[in-house]
Amino acid sequence: MLIKYVKKSEAKSSEITSKAMFLDRRNFFQGVAITGVISLLPKIVTPSFASPRAKFLNVKKTPFGEAEKPTTFDGLTNYNNFYEFGTGKTDPAQNAHTLKPEPWTIEVSGLAKKTGKFNLDDLIKPHQLEERIYRLRCVEAWSMVIPWVGIPLVDIIKRFEPNSKAKFVAFETLVDDEQMPGQKNRSLDWPYTEGLRMDEAINPLTLLAVGVYGERMPNQNGAPVRLVVPWKYGFKSIKSIVKISFVEKEPSTTWNIQAPNEYGFYSNVNPNIDHPRWSQKRERRITGEGGLSAMFRPKIETQFMNGYAEEVADLYKNMDLKKFF
Ligand code: MTE
Numbered sequence: 523m524l525i526k527y528v529k530k531s532e533a534k535s536s537e538i539t540s541k542a543m544f545l546d547r548r549n550f551f552q553g554v555a556i557t558g559v560i561s562l563l564p565k566i567v568t569p570s571f572a573s574p575r576a577k578f579l580n581v582k583k584t585p586f587g588e589a590e591k592p593t594t595f596d597g598l599t600n601y602n603n604f605y606e607f608g609t610g611k612t613d614p615a616q617n618a619h620t621l622k623p624e625p626w627t628i629e630v631s632g633l634a635k636k637t638g639k640f641n642l643d644d645l646i647k648p649h650q651l652e653e654r655i656y657r658l659r660c661v662e663a664w665s666m667v668i669p670w671v672g673i674p675l676v677d678i679i680k681r682f683e684p685n686s687k688a689k690f691v692a693f694e695t696l697v698d699d700e701q702m703p704g705q706k707n708r709s710l711d712w713p714y715t716e717g718l719r720m721d722e723a724i725n726p727l728t729l730l731a732v733g734v735y736g737e738r739m740p741n742q743n744g745a746p747v748r749l750v751v752p753w754k755y756g757f758k759s760i761k762s763i764v765k766i767s768f769v770e771k772e773p774s775t776t777w778n779i780q781a782p783n784e785y786g787f788y789s790n791v792n793p794n795i796d797h798p799r800w801s802q803k804r805e806r807r808i809t810g811e812g813g814l815s816a817m818f819r820p821k822i823e824t825q826f827m828n829g830y831a832e833e834v835a836d837l838y839k840n841m842d843l844k845k846f847f
Pocket residue numbers: 601602603604605606658659660661695714742743744755756757758759760761762
């Protein structure tokens with residue numbers, strides 16, 4: 523779906539994928555060599571990729587973009603949260619090479635006309651892909667600007683024809699401690715789970731992403747497919763999804779189980795509601811440039827709903843956001 527309108531929070535899409543070239547997910551990878559020196563924060567690591575990097579062909583440009591410069595590729599692949607590969611920010615880049623993103627099966631279940639197990643290649647076709655540059659605001663008060671490649675989640679959901687009882691969509695990450703060695707530790711309650719209310723899931727901003735910078739999703743960023751919900755804290759953007767289910771009741775979510783007073787179901791970015799242990803008023807933008815010092819750049823103001831309020835504030839118009847945090 524090509525969204526034609528331009529909202530306040532959007533600027534012109536960058537030229538990033540104009541160089542994109544490729545035709546079929548089965549042949550995504552053209553063996554483009556990893557070039558450039560990886561120099562970043564807080565220490566230098568070599569990113570892990572199961573296959574050589576390559577560009578997608580013909581990723582549609584959309585008006586979704588940022589006036590801000592995107593975080594460098596090295597930046598967004600070397601500072602990650604992916605507890606399945608360790609709890610440190612550089613652990614995923616070092617350890618995620620054990621993940622095998624192909625072939626990949628997603629099981630769709632619950633209150634829908636169509637359910638079953640599907641190969642990701644059959645669910646998302648390369649010609650459906652588009653680029654959207656979104657801010658990602660982590661609950662830990664840092665942020666990045668990321669040129670995602672993906673498909674609006676609504677385009678996938680409607681194919682399964684959820685019925686009127688389906689009020690929420692639940693997501694699960696793979697459980698396999700050989701591929702995801704961090705699951706040998708009980709750092710979180712596996713599988714990592716997340717959920718959205720149906721109206722959030724079908725909001726045109728919500729993306730099922732399969733790449734960044736015109737390239738297949740790096741393992742450490744959630745290969746082969748992850749959720750991106752730009753107006754919510756980053757932890758809602760569940761990685762390496764293997765299950766999607768349409769459910770009647772609000773599903774339980776990993777971070778809510780972990781610390782219910784700190785992480786609510788909604789988790790909308792909101793500078794007016796502090797996390798119990800720190801302020802959410804400001805964030806550090808990780809540009810990926812400038813090595814270690816990038817982390818210590820002055821903080822910028824966090825925007826209500828991460829700057830996407832014009833598109834999504836209506837979803838919560840009758841809700842007490844302090845109660846439903
Ligand atoms: N998904 C899974 N399966 N496991 C995780 O640990 N971390 C979340 C989210 N999705 C996480 C996850 C958190 S806390 C954030 S901030 C984002 O992924 C980080 O995405 P990035 O590393 O691609 O920037």
